[in-house]
Amino acid sequence: KQEVTQIPAALSVPEGENLVLNCSFTDSAIYNLQWFRQDPGKGLTSLLLIQSSQREQTSGRLNASLDKSSGRSTLYIAASQPGDSATYLCAGSGNTGKLIFGQGTTLQVKP
Amino acid sequence: DTAVSQTPKYLVTQMGNDKSIKCEQNLGHDTMYWYKQDSKKFLKIMFSYNNKELIINETVPNRFSPKSPDKAHLNLHINSLELGDSAVYFCASSQRQGKDEQFFGPGTRLTVL
Numbered sequence: 563k564q565e566v567t568q569i570p571a572a573l574s575v576p577e578g579e580n581l582v583l584n585c586s587f588t589d590s591a592i593y594n595l596q597w598f599r600q601d602p603g604k605g606l607t608s609l610l611l612i613q614s615s616q617r618e619q620t621s622g623r624l625n626a627s628l629d630k631s632s633g634r635s636t637l638y639i640a641a642s643q644p645g646d647s648a649t650y651l652c653a654g655s656g657n658t659g660k661l662i663f664g665q666g667t668t669l670q671v672k673p
Numbered sequence: 674d675t676a677v678s679q680t681p682k683y684l685v686t687q688m689g690n691d692k693s694i695k696c697e698q699n700l701g702h703d704t705m706y707w708y709k710q711d712s713k714k715f716l717k718i719m720f721s722y723n724n725k726e727l728i729i730n731e732t733v734p735n736r737f738s739p740k741s742p743d744k745a746h747l748n749l750h751i752n753s754l755e756l757g758d759s760a761v762y763f764c765a766s767s768q769r770q771g772k773d774e775q776f777f778g779p780g781t782r783l784t785v786l
Contacts, residue, residue: 593771605763606716606777613772651716659704659771660729663716 564589566654568664575642576672583637583667585652590630596661597626597637598651606651609637642671676700677778679764685784686754694749694781696764704728704770705747707739710761710780722747723770754785 565588575581585595593614598606610619612628612635619626623640635652649668653661677698686692698705706729707719720739721729727739736752751758764778 594774596774598777605779606765608774608776611774649714653716655771657771658729659706659721659767659775660718660731661706661708661716661775662718665715 564592564654564656564662566652566662566664568650568652568667570667571665572668572670574670574672577642577644579642579671580638580640581642581669583639583650583652583669585635585637585664587633587635587654587662589654589656590633591656592630592654593657593659594655595626595628595635596653596655597624597635598653600649600651600666602649609650639669642669644671644673647671677764677766677776679762679778679781681781682779683782683784685786687786688754688756690754691750691752692754692783693751694762694764694783696747696749696778698745698764698766698776698778700766700768700776701745702766702768702776703744704767705741705744706765706767706775707747707749708763708765708777710763712760716763720747720749721770728770751783754783756785759783759785 597609610626625638649666653663722741725741767773
């Protein structure tokens, strides 16, 4: 049974800092690993999808990596901005597309 | 030009009532999903349909019944609502089952009084 864990649960950093959010999963037979952003009271915005044959994906200041052998994914945010403040969720899926979510990391970037 | 839309956005109702939440996607995707986000913000899948066929049916009370009239729509009907059903319900879609990025709707906040 797939379980997804995110550490830390909360993170506060000054503006401009580079930071890493961690996600670990128990079942290496993972198809996809997807990172989302959720703002308070809002829906989920997809940030990056890493398919099982890939090791990383990049979009702007975001870079996500996937290491299936160690059961880990990281989301790297470069030069953080106050607008990056949100909850970041990672989710792994098998071949049915069923996403198993972590509990999220709530990020606050202080001006 | 909303990709995945849900109605209503807010739903407040009494225990015991029956209610429906509607979801539509205009992305031409084959697969649609319902997820539930509880009061602790934990997201869990409920159902998945691929080309109108039920693929995933998690351990959900049978008071919850999804219906997919066509590939672009996946509705969720809930009978005999209970206090514990209060949550935010999210609809999502992906191009292909299991392979592609999932896009989420804005959510429906259900409050059962």
